[in-house]
Amino acid sequence: SSQGSLPDVNNKDKSTNFGLDLPSVVQDHNNFREFARRFRINLKDDANTNMTKDQVLQQVRSLFEEPNVDIFFIVYSGHAQKKSGRWVTVDGFVDLIDILSLFDQIRKQKDPHRDYSLGPRLSPPQPSHQLPRPV
Structure with missing residues (x-):
């Protein structure tokens, strides 16, 4: 959480996974649920706190595979690795x-003739066609 909170040992009900989840993370999640409800955003919600990397990516994949959807909000409220922002799962x-590679893969499967380029970082390196420098 942005507040760096710790699990609240006094709050051991279902809302905090019986004391295992960070209270501010739970509140962040609930705030986004309310935001989505108010603005009529179709929400796919999974509050499972013990997911593997494959399970997380499968949830994201199912979002990208939704038909007739062009805009996605992916909200992660949980543990992240310091300085990298990577989401922490139970196994990695x-x-x-x-996420972007998965998006690219799914979109290319849906319409292989459309250009869904995500930029140079996700593209294989291209051979350089530069002339040699004069000596």
């Missing part, structure tokens, strides 16, 4: 490149 990390 998920980073932005994982």
Whole structure:
């Protein structure tokens, strides 16, 4: 959480996974749910706090596979690795490149003739066609 809170040992009900989840993370999640409701945003919600990297990416994949959807909000409220922002899962990390690569893969499957370029970082290196420098 942005507040760096710790699990509240006094709050051990279902709302904090019986004391295992950070209270501010739970509140962040609930705030986004309310935001989505107010603005009539179709929400796919999974509050599972013990997901593996593959499970997280499968949830994101199912979002990208929704038909007739062009805009996505992916909201992660939970543990992140310091200075990298990578999401912490029970068996590793998920980073932005994982998400963007998955998006690129799904979109290309949906319409292989459309250009869904995500920029040079996700594209294989291209051969350089520069002339040699004069000596």
